[in-house]
Amino acid sequence: MAKPLARYAALTGYIELGRMLHMNPAELLRSVGLDPAGIALQDQWVPATAIARVLELSAAASGHEDFALKLAEHRRLSTLGPLSVSIREEPDARSALGMLIRYQHMYNEALYIRMTERDGLSAIQISIDPGEPIPIRQSIELAVTVVHQLLRNLLGDRWNPVSVCFEHRRPADDATHRRMFGAALSFDHDFSGIVTYTRDLDEPNRLSDPGLRSYAKQFLDTISAPEQPTLEGRVRELIELLLPTGRCSIDQVARSLGVDRRTLHRHLTKSGQTFTSVLDATRAELANRMVSGSRYSFIEISEMLAFSTPASFTRWFNRQFGVSPRQWRKRTAATAAAALELDTDVSRNGQNRVPKG
Template sequence: MWHLTYHLEAPLSVRPLARYAALHGYIELAEPLGIDPIKVLRAAGLDPAGMDVQDRWVPAAAISRVLETSAVAARREDFALLLAQHRRFSNLGPLSVSIREAPDARSALETLIRYQHMYNEALHLHLSERRDLTTLIVNYDTKADVGTRQALELATTVGYQLLRTILGDAWRPVAVCFQHGPPSDTGTHRKVFDSDVRFDQHFTGIISTTADLRKPNRMSDPMLRSYTRTLLESVETANPPTVLTRVRELIELLLPTGRCSLDQVSRSLGVHRKTVHRHLAQSGETFTSVLDSIRVELAERLVADNRYSLTEISEMLAFSTPNSFSRWFRGHFGVSARVWRASAQVGEDFASS
């Protein structure tokens, strides 16, 4: 047996992140199953409003916590398989463009593996070949004390759906394997995979004939391959996320929950608060300065938007009282929030006239 592995380590020794796209369709699935999705998301430290921003990065552990909690709440051990039915090829973001134009199924998987860090840092895939069989092995590590059964099943199902999309509905894997034990009812698993489903195996993954993976990609257009390769390379060569970048993302995420603090951000990153402080200092920042700059950016946008009252905005920006927000706003913008809002509205009216 030999292994073909592409693995790019996360640039920071912190807990891995994942894109909100991992939960695509979650609210639509949760509500009919009797789950309060807003409550579950907030309990996991996620901002429900952020679900609309699929490319936003959040702690992978929080994604796993949402999946595990929901499976228990709905009493559906097949929760991840149901959620996978809501996934779209486009949920892979820029990566979907390159995979679509891969010449064959194996090339598509190799692209997925090579660039897996672009959509989920907790997910680790690799290909293992033996004789005439090739196995896509799936591992999931959040580096946190949280169950990963549902996350593993979601990733495996998405991988299976990808291969079906590339090879056609007639394709069947040799077997789909899970390291964990079987659910009380395996009906959904056997229906979704329509093949041999095995539990209590020594790995989680999809076994296919090597010949099948050499078959051409039904979606591929040879004329577009050079373009998609250039596009993906340009995305990959972008600067990797820094501690400052991740702190900013987490502050934006945590502010509306009322739990935005250095301790909470440090826990989400999986490092000590002193480590965060040290990295920010190297960038000439402090936690307070970053928090304040994000509040300025958000306040400027939110105050100009008449959909929110100033009291609601003060809560969204985690101020203790509306008066505290008013004093802070005047100190940064030189005028009251009400005057700023009125001026912004006048500007809009002038632009539209």
């Protein structure tokens, strides 16, 4: 069974916070197999284990047990991606929270939220299952804070939960927790999450515009039933993620997916693929994009695509595209220049045309 994935958006603000806390955030990301440049691609999916690991490493490196809470302060509702459009327009906090729970797979496959109600209180229980037994304290604190922020956005600053609970121990300094949650804190609890008055969840969503609700529903319908990611698709994503680290092998990809090498090979064979064919196709797509532009030198591209030498990259590129990388870049630049010249001529002719009448 493949290990769960999460969107890069989970690390929104990570680079900025890392620098503020005098860490080397790029180095920490690379240490868990994440590409620092990938954070800008918020909708890209990466192994949830890598995100959990980098959060724990960052808390240790910075000396801040409240690292996840500080990271959450960089988040906005839009960090939830397309789902935020519909959540914003739900009529009350209960339906907004219900939508968050119903579509949680759209932003984090390792996150599980459920809600129970009893005696006028609602318990929002939050758990994380990254697919292997690793520390998840920071991931839990991030998730709890995100749900708390969502309810605060919907209900306003006057709302406060009855209590905020964590299964792990109390930190040596809980000042940030007390400041952010403004409620009774319970550590070493039997679940992690938020307890609030049930009646608060029925309060109107102050962000909602009833006139936009039907449009938000139509938008959600277009994105809420995506096809389940195929194994080949996940292999492609992991290859793209691992290539710049120099650790892109079938064994590493299999471990990231939570299967062994033989199982991965068997599944790819069923779809008429091999690891090498998927690797070459992914490399070709990346090479086409990088060589067509001028941002990277050919030496940088060969390193980012994990070739041993620039010469081996050039030979591979020739086999794939029938020309050298240099020829490909010149051809692409010439095509772009010709298109620009044509657009300019059309625009000039349109401006010089004298209207009849």
